[in-house]
Amino acid sequence: MATAPLLQGTVIDAIDRHAPAHVVLDAAGMHFLDAAGVTALITIYRHAAAQDAAVRLINVRPLVGTVLHLVDLADFLRAEPRAAGAIPEPGHH
Numbered sequence: 001m002a003t004a005p006l007l008q009g010t011v012i013d014a015i016d017r018h019a020p021a022h023v024v025l026d027a028a029g030m031h032f033l034d035a036a037g038v039t040a041l042i043t044i045y046r047h048a049a050a051q052d053a054a055v056r057l058i059n060v061r062p063l064v065g066t067v068l069h070l071v072d073l074a075d076f077l078r079a080e081p082r083a084a085g086a087i088p089e090p091g092h093h
Contacts, residue, residue, distance in 0.1 A: 008040040012047050023048050028059035028082065033067040045076055056080070 015023060023044070030037075041057075048055045057077040060068065065081060068074040 004034075004036040004040040007037075008043050011044045015044075015048055015051055015053060019051060020053050023053050023055045025055070025057050025077075026059050027057050027061065027064060027079075030064050031061060033064045038067070038071055038073065041073060041077060045073075054078070 011023065011025065014020075025044075033041075045055050055077055057068075057079045059082045060079045061082060065074065065079060068077065068079050073079070
């Protein structure tokens, strides 16, 4: 996942700046999840937990959801599948 470091840095910076109680990550644009992505999500989860913030991953595609379940992260990240009737991404119908 070439964007894993960017995601991790951006989310951790936002947690540090805003001290939210909840961090919601929209995974609608996440088409796959590799080891770098899993590591980034674990780092985000741990950082948020250290700040007493809950993390939730929404609009999880089936393939990404499968990876999250295989590595036992789905429950920690409170991963939710993509909602039926969700607005399609631009260029996808």
